[in-house]
Structure formats: C-alpha cells, structure tokens
Amino acid sequence: MTSFVTPPPPQTNDVSRREVLQGAVGAGALGYGGMGAPFSALADEQKSQASTPMTRYIGTATSRVDGRDKVTGAAKYAGEFKVPNLAYASIVSSTIAKGRIVSIDFSEAMKVGGVIAVLTHKNRPAMADNDKAYKDDVAPDEGSPFRPLYDDKIMFDGQPIAIVLADEWETARFAASLVRVEYRKEAHVTDLERARKDAFALEAPAKPRGDARAFAAAAVRHEGEYFVPIEHHNPMELYASTVTWDGDGKLTVYDKTQGVQNVQRYVCGIFDLKSDNVRVISPFVGGAFGSGLRPQYQVVLASLSALALKRAVRVVLTRQQMYSLGYRPAMIQRIELGAKANGTLDAITHDATTVTSQYEDFHRHETTWSALLYKSDTAKYTHKLARLDLPTSCDMRGPSATTGVYALEAAMDELAVALKLDPLELRLRCYSDRDQITGLPFSSKNLRECYRQGAEAFGWNKRNPEPRAMRDGGDLVGWGMATGVWEALQVPITVRVALTANGHAQVSCATSDIGTGTYTIMAQVAADMLGLPLESIDIKLGDSTLPQSPVEGGSWIAASVSNGIVTTCDAVREQLLGFAKKMPNSPLAGATLKDVVLADGKIVSTKDANRAVSIADAMRHGGMDRIEQEKATTFKNDGKHAQNTHSAIFAEVKVDEQIGVIRVTRIVSAVAAGRILNAKTAHSQVMGGVVWGMGVALHEETLIDHNFGRVMNANIAEYHVPVNADVHDIKVIFVDEQDDIVNPMGIKGLGEIGIVGVPAAIANAIYHATGKRVRDLPITLDKLRR
Ligand code: MOS
Numbered sequence: 001m002t003s004f005v006t007p008p009p010p011q012t013n014d015v016s017r018r019e020v021l022q023g024a025v026g027a028g029a030l031g032y033g034g035m036g037a038p039f040s041a042l043a044d045e046q047k048s049q050a051s052t053p054m055t056r057y058i059g060t061a062t063s064r065v066d067g068r069d070k071v072t073g074a075a076k077y078a079g080e081f082k083v084p085n086l087a088y089a090s091i092v093s094s095t096i097a098k099g100r101i102v103s104i105d106f107s108e109a110m111k112v113g114g115v116i117a118v119l120t121h122k123n124r125p126a127m128a129d130n131d132k133a134y135k136d137d138v139a140p141d142e143g144s145p146f147r148p149l150y151d152d153k154i155m156f157d158g159q160p161i162a163i164v165l166a167d168e169w170e171t172a173r174f175a176a177s178l179v180r181v182e183y184r185k186e187a188h189v190t191d192l193e194r195a196r197k198d199a200f201a202l203e204a205p206a207k208p209r210g211d212a213r214a215f216a217a218a219a220v221r222h223e224g225e226y227f228v229p230i231e232h233h234n235p236m237e238l239y240a241s242t243v244t245w246d247g248d249g250k251l252t253v254y255d256k257t258q259g260v261q262n263v264q265r266y267v268c269g270i271f272d273l274k275s276d277n278v279r280v281i282s283p284f285v286g287g288a289f290g291s292g293l294r295p296q297y298q299v300v301l302a303s304l305s306a307l308a309l310k311r312a313v314r315v316v317l318t319r320q321q322m323y324s325l326g327y328r329p330a331m332i333q334r335i336e337l338g339a340k341a342n343g344t345l346d347a348i349t350h351d352a353t354t355v356t357s358q359y360e361d362f363h364r365h366e367t368t369w370s371a372l373l374y375k376s377d378t379a380k381y382t383h384k385l386a387r388l389d390l391p392t393s394c395d396m397r398g399p400s401a402t403t404g405v406y407a408l409e410a411a412m413d414e415l416a417v418a419l420k421l422d423p424l425e426l427r428l429r430c431y432s433d434r435d436q437i438t439g440l441p442f443s444s445k446n447l448r449e450c451y452r453q454g455a456e457a458f459g460w461n462k463r464n465p466e467p468r469a470m471r472d473g474g475d476l477v478g479w480g481m482a483t484g485v486w487e488a489l490q491v492p493i494t495v496r497v498a499l500t501a502n503g504h505a506q507v508s509c510a511t512s513d514i515g516t517g518t519y520t521i522m523a524q525v526a527a528d529m530l531g532l533p534l535e536s537i538d539i540k541l542g543d544s545t546l547p548q549s550p551v552e553g554g555s556w557i558a559a560s561v562s563n564g565i566v567t568t569c570d571a572v573r574e575q576l577l578g579f580a581k582k583m584p585n586s587p588l589a590g591a592t593l594k595d596v597v598l599a600d601g602k603i604v605s606t607k608d609a610n611r612a613v614s615i616a617d618a619m620r621h622g623g624m625d626r627i628e629q630e631k632a633t634t635f636k637n638d639g640k641h642a643q644n645t646h647s648a649i650f651a652e653v654k655v656d657e658q659i660g661v662i663r664v665t666r667i668v669s670a671v672a673a674g675r676i677l678n679a680k681t682a683h684s685q686v687m688g689g690v691v692w693g694m695g696v697a698l699h700e701e702t703l704i705d706h707n708f709g710r711v712m713n714a715n716i717a718e719y720h721v722p723v724n725a726d727v728h729d730i731k732v733i734f735v736d737e738q739d740d741i742v743n744p745m746g747i748k749g750l751g752e753i754g755i756v757g758v759p760a761a762i763a764n765a766i767y768h769a770t771g772k773r774v775r776d777l778p779i780t781l782d783k784l785r786r
Contacts, residue, residue, distance in 0.1 A: 057524035057534055061680035065534065066284070066519045075284040078256040079240030079316045086242070087116055089305060089315040090172035091298075092162035092179045093324060094154045097709025098188035098389045101152040101181060104162055109175035114167040116309060118179065121149045121161070125307045127270050134269030137262040137551055138293045138395070143360030146391060147270065148297040149304065154183065155358055156390050157710040158324030163301050165309060169316075188389035190709040192330045192355055199353050199384035202363060206371035206437045210378030215347035218338025222415040226335065226407040227776040230355070230702040231328040233396060234716055237286025239325065240316040241302035249273055251306055253280045255299045258292040258512050259551030264544040266295040267303050280544040288514040289692075290395030293553045296325055323714035326362075326394025327702060329354040333366060333407035337415045338378075343429040345376035350408065353384040357392040361385060364395070366404030372437045372642070373408070373485055374430035389709055395553065397692060398752040401486055402759065406696070409482035409760030410775065413767065422465060423481055423764065424455055435642030443641040443741035446672035447483065450648035450735050454481075454670030457731055458650035467771035475654035475663075478769025484647035484757030488674065488748035489556040494547035495564040496630040497526065497572050501619040503601055505530050507568075508540035511549035511561050516751055517681030518557060524678060525562045525745075529569035531598035531615075547630055555645070555749030558677060563743050564633040569598075571629040576603050579622030580613040587611040635743055643742050645673040645753045649690075649761035655769045660781030663728065664694050664762055670733040674748035679734070682750050686732045689754020695722045696755070697762035698778050720778075 069075040092104075106118035127133075130144040139145050148160040162179055166172035189195050215221065242254040251273070257263045260280040268278050285292060298315040305313040317325075331354040338347035350370040356362045367381035396402070412430075416423040428451065434441050455461065463479045464470050470477035498506045507526045513519045523537040530537075540546060549561070570593065577596055580588045580603050588596060588603060588611055596603050603618060605611035619625060637643065652666035667690050676682045699720035703712045713719045732754075739746040759777060766784075767773045774783045 055528055057527050058677055059675070059679065062520055062524055062534065062678050063680060064517055064520045065523050065539070066513070070284070077237055077240065077284050077286055078242060078254045078282060079238070079314060081242050081254045083242060083244050083312045086312045086314055087165045087167065087305070087309055088169035088172050089301065089313055090164045090169070090176035091160045091301065091315070091317070091321060092164065092176050092181070093321060094157060094159040094161050096154055096183045096185050097157040097190060099154045099183050099185040101154065101161060102184050103182045105180040106162065108178040109164055112171060112175040112178070114171040115175045116165045116167065119149060119163045119165070119305060119308055121151050124149045124304055125271070128272055134265050136266045136294050137259060140360050140362045145294070146297065146359060148301050156324065157708065158321065160297055160301060163305055163315070165305055165313060188709045190388050190390055190704050191706045192332065192386055192388065195355070195386040195388055196332065196353055199386035202383045202385055204381045204383050205365040205368045206379070206381050208380035212380060214378035215336050215338040215349060218346045219341045220415070220418050221336070221338045222411055222418050223336045224334070224411055224414060224775055226333045226410055228331045228403045228406065229777060230330045230704070231396060231696070231700040232323050232702050232719060233289060233291035233325065233327065234322065234719065234721060235287030235289060235291060238317050238319065238322060239296050239298045240314070241299040242312065242314045243302040243306040244312040245306045245310050250277045251303055253278060253299060253303060255280055255282050256285055256288070256292055257282050257295065257299070258285065258288045258514050258553055260512065260542055260544040261510050261549065262551050263295045263299055267299065270300060271303060271307060281542060282512060283542040285512055285514040289397045290399060290553060291326060292514065293395050293551050294326070319716060320714045323702070323711045324391060326391055328396035328399070328403070329356065329393035331355070331366065331403055333404070335370070335407050335411035337411055339415055339419060341419070343419050343421045343426050345374055345430050346378060348374070348376045348379040351382045352404065353386055355386045355388050355390070355393055357390055358387050360392040362392045362394065364400030366400045368437070369401055369404045369485055370408045372435045373432065373483065375432040375436060376430070379436070397689065398486065398755045401752065401756045402696060405482070405484060405756050406759040406763070406777070409757060410763050413480065413760070413764040414773065424451060424460060427451065427483055438642060440640060440642045443488070443643045444674065444737050444739035445644065445646060446735050446737040447646035447648065450646055450670040450672050453733050453735055454648040454650050454668050457670070457733060458666070458668040460650060467768050472654055474657055476657050476769040478653045478655065478765040478767065479650070480761050480764025480766070480768050481648065481650045482757040482760035482764060484649060484753055486555060486645045486753040486756055488559065488643040488645055488742050489554050490559045490563070490635040490743055491550045491556050492632060492634045493549050493560045493564040494630060494632040495561065495568040496547045496628065497565070497568045498626060498628040499530065499572055501616045501625045503532060503615070504536050504538070505532055506538045506540060507565060508546045509549050509561055509564065510544055510546040511541050511557055512552040513541060514552050516552070516685060517678060518552065518561065520681055521558055521677045522561055522565060525565045526569065529566055529598065530572065531600055531602065548632070555751035555753065558749050559743055559745065559747040560635070562677065562747055563635070563745050566745060567633040568629050568631040571631050572627060573598055573603070575627055575629065576615060576618050579618040583613065583618070583621050586613065588613055638741065641741050643748070645671070645748045647671045647753050647757055649757040651758070651761040651765040653762060653765040653769050655766065655784070660784045662698060662766060662779065662781065664698070664726070666729045667758070668731045668733065669754065669758070670735055671750070671753055672735040672737040673750050673753055674737050674739045674742060675746040676734050677747060682734065683732050685750045686754035687730050689752070690730050690758050691722050691727055693755045693758020694726060694762060696777060697759040698780070701778050
C-alpha cells in the first residue's frame with residue numbers, strides 16, 4: 001500500500017489568477033451586527049450603584065440549578081407538555097425544489113380513521129400578507145420570511161406544503177403518506193459552484209485601507225481559496241411546538257425557541273392576534289445554537305392548526321425535516337496575505353461568497369474578523385451572496401467567525417510556512433492592541449496571555465517545525481494552532497426581582513436558557529447581590545409574559561441579564577435601605593446606597609460590618625412582607641473601545657499513515673472573556689465549542705443531490721458529528737481578564753468563542769502531520785489521499 005501523503009507542494013506566490021472582486025464598502029458593521037434595531041440602539045448607559053457584592057457564588061464551579069430536573073426528566077420540553085384534547089400533526093413535505101403546486105389530493109388521507117383534517121395553502125385559516133406582518137427579530141432586511149402553507153409556490157425541497165391532523169401521531173403520519181401532490185416543476189440551482197457567477201456584492205463591513213498594490217509588492221505572499229460546506233443544525237431536541245386553543249382567539253404556545261417574545265410577536269403578526277392573546281412558553285431548550293433564533297415553521301403550523309381546529313395541536317418535526325430549516329451557509333473564501341520577511345503583515349485581502357435562499361438575503365460578515373484581528377496597514381474585503389433554491393441560511397454557533405476565522409487562520413499558517421516562521425511567533429508579530437477596523441483600543445484584550453498559557457500547557461516549544469517530522473508508531477503527529485475572536489455584546493433587558501421577608505427571592509426575565517446555564521448564572525448573581533443562599537433564589541424565564549428580553553444569542557445574554565439583575569437588585573437594596581434608615585436609632589443612618597451591601601440576610605455597611613439591619617426587620621418596619629422591583633438595563637458602548645473576546649487554540653492530531661484516519665488527540669483552548677461567572681458551566685461551554693469545532697474540521701457536511709436539489713444525508717447516521725470516541729483530551733484555560741469598561745460586571749460571554757479557531761487549529765495540525773494542505777472542509781481521509 002502506498003502512503004496517501006504527498007510531499008508538501010512547493011510554495012507558490014501565484015496571485016494573479018482571479019480578479020479582485022469589486023464590492024460596495026461600508027463602515028463599522030460587526031460580524032454579527034445587523035440583527036435589527038432592538039440590538040443596535042443601545043442608548044442609555046447602565047448606571048450601577050452596586051458596591052462590590054460578596055462573591056460567594058459568582059465565579060465558582062456551581063452545578064446547574066436545573067441539572068436535577070434535566071436528568072430526571074422533570075424539565076419539560078416543547079413537545080412534552082401534557083395538554084388536554086391534543087391533536088397530533090404530520091407534515092407533508094415538497095418533493096421538488098422549485099415550482100408550483102398544481103393540486104393536493106388528500107381524499108385518501110381523510111378516509112383513515114382518526115384523521116381530523118388536512119390543511120393546505122387552499123383551506124388554511126387567514127394569514128397576514130408576507131410583506132405586512134412582523135418579520136422577526138433576526139430576519140434580514142431584504143426579503144420576507146418563509147411561511148408554511150402561504151401559497152402554491154415551492155422554494156425548496158422539503159418545504160412543508162400540507163399538515164395532516166389526527167387523534168394519534170402514528171395515524172397522522174400514515175395518512176400523510178397518502179396525500180398526493182401534483183407539481184409544475186421549474187429549474188432549480190442548489191450548487192454554489194454554479195450560482196457563484198451570479199452572486200451579488202453586499203456592503204462590506206470594513207472599508208479598504210492602505211494601498212491596493214501592497215499585496216503584489218509584498219516580499220512573501222500567500223493566496224488560497226478555502227471552502228466550507230453547508231452544515232445543518234442537529235440539536236438533540238427536534239423542532240417542536242404544542243399549542244393550546246384557549247378560546248376566543250387565545251393561544252398558549254409551547255415552543256422550542258431562543259426567544260419567546262420574538263415568537264410571540266411573530267405569531268401575533270401572522271394571524272393578526274392581539275399580543276395579550278398569545279403567550280409563548282419555553283422553559284427548557286434541548287440545544288439550539290442559532291437554529292432557534294428565528295421562529296421556525298413548526299410554530300406557524302401548530303398555531304394555524306390550533307386556530308383551525310379550535311383545539312390543542314402538537315407539531316414535532318422528524319429528524320429528516322430538520323434538514324429543511326436553516327443551515328450554516330456554504331462558502332468560498334479567498335484570502336491573500338502579503339508579509340515582510342520579518343513576519344509583519346503588509347496586506348490582507350478577504351473575499352467571501354456565501355449562500356442564502358431566493359427569498360431572503362441572509363448573511364453575516366465573514367470578512368470582519370480578518371479586518372479587525374491583525375495589524376496590517378493595507379487591507380481589502382468583498383462579500384458576495386449567492387441565491388440557491390434552498391431555505392434561507394441561518395446562524396450557527398459563532399456565525400461568520402467559525403468560518404471566516406477558519407479561512408484567515410489556515411491562511412496565516414500557510415504564510416508562516418512560506419516565511420519559515422513558527423505559526424505562534426507570526427501571530428505575535430502581527431498582534432494588534434487596536435481593532436484594525438476602527439483603530440480603537442480594546443476594552444480589554446488578553447490574547448497575549450492566551451497564547452502564552454495555551455502554548456505552555458500544550459508544550460508548543462517542543463514542536464518540530466518540519467511537517468511529517470513527528471511520529472507515534474504508525475501515526476504521523478501534527479501540532480497546529482490558531483487564534484479565536486468573537487464580539488462582547490450586550491442588549492437591553494428588563495429584570496424583575498420579588499423579595500419576601502422570609503428570605504426568598506424570585507428573579508424573572510423572558511430570556512431563554514438554551515442549555516448554556518442561564519438559570520444557574522442568574523441564580524448565582526442574584527444570590528450574591530441579595531445576600532441569600534443559592535437555594536433561596538427561584539429563577540423564572542422562557543415565558544413571553546415575563547419582563548422584556550431579546551433572543552438568547554450572540555453570546556450576549558450572560559452579560560446582559562447579569563448586569564440587569566444587578567440593576568434591579570440595586571433598586572431592591574435602595575428600598576430596603578430606605579426602610580432601615582427610618583428605623584429608630586438605625587445603625588445605617590446616613591448610609592448611602594454605595595455604602596451598603598446585602599449579605600447573610602442583612603443590610604450591612606461596607607465600612608463597618610457591625611452596622612447592619614436584618615432584611616426581615618427592615619421590611620417589617622416598612623410594613624412590607626414582599627417587595628418587588630422591575631428595572632430595564634441598557635448598555636452604552638462609549639465609542640472609544642472595541643469589545644471582543646479572544647482565544648488561542650492548540651491542537652494535536654494523529655494521522656494513521658496507511659489509512660489516513662485522523663484523530664484529534666489533544667486540544668488546549670485558552671480563553672480571555674472577561675469575568676467568568678461559573679467555572680463549571682463556562683468550562684462546559686468552551687469544551688462543547690471545541691467538540692463542535694472538531695466536527696466542522698473533520699465531520700460535518702450536508703450533501704445535496706443537485707439533480708433533485710435534495711439533501712442526501714438528512715439523518716444523523718449519514719450526517720456526521722463528533723461522538724464520544726472522537727473526543728480525547730480537551731483542556732480549557734480561562735485567562736484572567738479584568739474589564740471595567742465593557743459593562744459594570746466585566747462579563748463578555750462564552751457561548752461562541754469556544755468554537756472559533758478550532759477548525760483552523762486542527763486543519764493546521766493535519767498539514768503539520770502530513771505535509772498535505774486540505775483547504776476544503778471537512779478534512780476527510782479521501783482528501784488526504786488525493
Ligand atoms: Mo447563537 S448562533 O447567536 O445562538
């Protein structure tokens with residue numbers, strides 16, 4: 001058997017193969033920006049009067065407060081709520097990718113015993129016009145969201161075109177198989193390579209800077225094209241909605257979503273329902289990762305069916321139907337890097353072409369990350385969008401950064417090879433203390449320490465720079481590294497706190513907990529701010545009737561809701577102090593809000609711990625046995641600082657030289673993300689991100705048969721994700737990073753940074769092991785053999 005590995009190709013500096021794409025340029029949008037007005041208009045600064053809370057819980061490795069409910073099954077998910085008189089649904093999906101429905105014959109389905117109704121675009125209840133109703137908080141500006149059963153138009157294979165309702169789910173599913181659909185087909189395109197030439201330019205997030213000729217003039221150049229395939233969301237929990245008909249046009253919607261109030265506005269908009277008449281509930285989410293930022297079609301189908309039948313309806317997608325929702329867009333990215341012989345960058349070019357549907361212009365800014373991360377006087381960016389006959393692409397963990405940083409960091413590794421420079425040393429020579437887009441310094445950036453601590457934990461200084469030089473028996477060993485970067489975002493949020501004299505507090509907010517640990521960090525922050533034991537805090541979330549929250553996404557909820565809790569707890573403390581000061585001979589007479597904290601059931605002076613009043617006494621004196629405060633918190637970017645999280649990833653792979661099997665045997669991820677609220681859930685977040693990064697590098701790929709425009713591997717047997725056997729040693733390091741600017745609590749969020757950089761670190765390790773550079777993800781063994 002011959003070795004699959006070819007020797008490293010000679011480094012070429014061929015830079016003239018393709019024209020530079022001329023895209024429109026614009027200022028200042030961030031990679032994850034453009035999520036609509038609620039998130040960009042950050043008006044008033046949070047004015048926290050918090051004195052430093054006693055951090056008894058914040059920062060500790062506190063186990064999930066909802067952990068027991070989750071593992072015992074007490075936690076209820078959208079498809080599990082027991083409701084009376086429930087009808088079950090099965091969705092009929094289109095078998096063509098583009099065209100019109102000529103007819104739908106469901107007469108045979110109706111003959112099946114137990115079938116209640118079949119709804120199609122012809123006989124459904126009224127819906128608002130596509131262009132008129134509320135889009136949703138995460139919808140792109142251009143286009144209108146997909147609506148199931150809206151009209152006869154087919155826009156993608158697997159599109160829901162009818163819903164069969166029955167007394168039992170099995171009955172509905174069988175009857176759905178009897179529905180006959182006649183189509184008028186039109187030609188479709190689902191292949192990015194074919195659609196690429198028709199892609200149109202988007203406004204780029206960053207202005208070009210410097211002299212466009214710098215790349216050609218650079219001493220050492222690298223140019224490469226990097227491909228990322230479509231990846232589909234595969235959370236454990238299937239998309240599900242249970243909707244009860246509460247009479248009089250009232251609905252209760254149990255939905256799998258990252259934003260209950262977003263879904264509530266969306267459903268009200270489509271069916272023209274009063275906002276008081278729709279309540280959306282989502283206390284637990286079995287994984288979402290961006291798939292639940294936008295309302296999905298099952299919630300429309302379930303609501304529509306409940307309105308039609310005037311009874312409760314449950315819609316649960318099949319795993320196969322999960323592949324007819326949004327996906328991480330396929331993309332082609334071209335990177336040019338030009339450097340001086342000493343390893344400083346002269347020029348960066350990043351051109352991205354990503355995909356969306358025919359009906360919405362969804363995109364994020366892949367090129368942003370190249371634009372901000374490394375010092376280079378000269379840089380230019382273009383972004384094009386290609387329309388395919390598929391559903392609209394959507395956010396998936398670290399949207400735009402997982403993919404954009406992959407291309408940048410794989411290219412940086414190639415540049416390091418061309419420079420004969422250690423890849424970590426190259427990053428240090430290009431290090432920037434300022435956001436290269438705006439020129440602003442960072443509120444904090446401890447990436448240097450990530451590099452240092454990560455390298456030390458990994459043993460990077462023992463790396464032999466030659467590819468194919470390190471071995472372990474029959475395996476080639478490769479070590480690679482990459483940088484990760486994400487935004488530290490915050491969004492306006494409202495929190496209510498109700499404190500009772502018996503020392504119990506209820507903290508409520510309409511945010512979600514998409515599995516990130518939001519219940520737990522909310523309880524930790526509230527316990528410390530109120531001076532109560534963790535067990536005395538009751539968290540209410542995931543209900544649209546609770547105080548305002550945006551969708552949980554973008555890694556912004558931990559910072560937002562924690563600071564929101566601080567604001568509201570300040571108001572509680574102020575009220576308590578007011579009562580305490582009015583007590584006769586009050587030991588807190590003259591104290592201001594800043595002088596006191598709540599600790600151990602008391603209002604205590606920070607200057608003299610002997611000056612204290614018990615909370616119960618203060619409330620009794622104030623004539624209250626329960627006090628309630630509800631406060632909105634907004635955040636202001638001072639306009640003088642960039643706010644980002646960073647990481648350094650070090651990866652070891654072992655590649656079987658005969659067969660080409662790749663194992664990721666070690667990963668070290670060193671993360672700088674401000675204050676860490678919970679060492680345990682934070683570790684889990686980053687570890688989960690690393691595992692997914694392995695999937696991006698090695699496993700995940702949606703395969704489409706372009707003749708039919710249909711996903712061929714719409715199941716988790718043939719769509720590969722990492723499993724336990726793929727996961728070996730993952731070490732997560734949190735680097736200290738105090739940040740007094742980003743927000744009063746100094747929190748930056750961790751939901752996404754864990755995945756960013758991981759695909760490149762693994763790809764770079766595979767090159768180091770084998771001497772073979774594979775730029776197309778996922779890196780499968782057949783590509784190593786080519
Ligand atoms: Mo995240 S991709 O904003 O859920």
